[in-house]
Amino acid sequence: MWLTRAGPPAVAGGSSARAERIGGGAPHRLPVPTVPRAARAARWLRSAEVRHQAWGYLFLAPMFLLLVVFKFIPMIQALYLSLTTYDLLSPPRFVGLRNYMTLLGDPLFHQSVGVTVYYVFGTCGFIWFLSLAMALIFNAPLPGKNLLRTIYFLPAIVPVVVYAVIWQFLFHPYGLLNVALHAVGLPAIHWLTDTRAVMPGFILAALWRFVPYFMIVYLAGLQNIPHEYYEAAAIDGAAGVQAFRYVTLPLLRPTILLVVVVSIILMSKVFTNVLIITGGGPDGATRVLSLFIYQTGFQFFKMGLASAASIFLLLGTMTFTLLQLRLFRDDARG
Template identity: 45%
Template sequence: MVELTPSQPYGSLSGPPPIARRFWQIHHRQRIRLWGFSFVLPTLLFFAVFKYGPMMWAIELSFNSYDMVSAPHFVGLDNYRALAADPIFRETLLNTFVYIAGSTILTTVIGLLLALAINTGVPGARHCMTAMFLTNLMPIIAVCLVWRFLLHPYGLVNQILQPLGFGRIDWLTSSSTAMPAIIMVTVWRFAPYFMVIFLAALLALPEDYYEAAELDGAGAMRRFVHITLPLLMPTVCFVVVVSALLCARIFLMPYLITGGGPGNATRVLSMLIYETGFSYLKMGQAAAISVVLFTIMMIFTALQIRLFSRSEQVYM
């Protein structure tokens, strides 16, 4: 064992490093971890206070009766039983499924078609992409008010369709056309956003597969079906899940354009949550509706991820 003597310099020791140096190295690593944790701490606090905390409180509130005046009291599953027996809730739930399915399918298909059209390299395609993407920069209130004016029985949409042989269409006052009109406005707003995502995925595809397919004599349709579409499956899964989540929590668009009418034709669960909680002061039932909507979207997301993961293939 090497001993430290007054005549022996510190640097000439050949033994293990002193305990003080080892302690300083460990302490330095801990300081780095603490600095990293301090950088992410504001984000963690934000999610805990404004996202996951209210979610847990909503789940707890769904088992209580609360009118924002008196103290909440536990009622068990009574709120869920009341929802199951409510015909308005069942109709609104069906409207929500129709809206999510129609908007998600059309947004995904039209976004992919727009990306394919721009990816062809036609002159001016990039300028068209920029113009179409501006729909996502417009405030949602302005979009709703403009489309409410355009879809008026004497609005611009009917004026354009009249020379084509169409009569006057009551887009927003007929139960058969109100939901398709809301879906059309939703697709108009969100399809250009997902077009950019599809375009980025298309530009990242390797050219080797297409060159080999052209040498084998494969046409454009066969290249799309057997090369482009399988390689785009992860992107398609992402677009479907994100689009469905966006449509599930949509509120301002049906609220400002149709107000949920005519009747309950365009009333979705997000509107029912607002009306039940803040119009009728039934916060327990409103929380139960939000839990039902959250559960539906979690199941839908899990099924979509499982479905697309099975169909996804690995290309070497």
């Protein structure tokens, strides 16, 4: 029965990390019907299987209820609004799929999607590797580790308004960034007025803030790996790169999935700093989807259109997330 899923922990056998996590086992196999109905039901209710399922639901329920009230209902409303024309000031009017068609034919929306994809993958590609590397460094013995780790983490806790002001200042043509470029013999860049430079600038800013952020996520993942595994691996003669390859990486896989998915979602919703620094310009080069949605909804008073754009955003990130779940063989089946 369900107890079979508690397989023995796979020690040091990296390739069997998946088996270690959760064994297969039928999730809700029913007993063979040989006894009268009522008794059967009673027994079924008392069975460990049902108790297990019930506790599963119970643990999930409080948070899920909150999500229903404050997330799912608003989401359904947003979905409904995407099928209407709604200016916030007068009641919404149903228009079917018109908003979606409008967006599909709108070059500005296309530009916004392109800009968002650029930003998301431009930042995430770096975040995934740099933050893992940084976490590994800080997981190793290092003098003054606590102080250094705090210093590295500071950018992640700067208030977002200040984050924006700092980078606006760094982007000044005679600011620190260009001083650094000059020091290594590179030409100055007009970070905020050159449509080709502005996105790389924002990506740099995001790395400064979010690499440390995800470093902490990885660090906690690394700390969560029980020592026994490394000890067992050491007995098998695996250390250093080997241990990383056969112990760390497989056991870190859930964390890696977390970082990949969360970073994509977080970056796809980038908003405040872009709003403060460029407001989407020059020539729409930084009008990310979130800004497009904000402007369309609250400045242009086209909430229906904004909702439709956000449904596209949801579809995009959802597709990517499902792809990742499959790619990582996320196997908490239900």
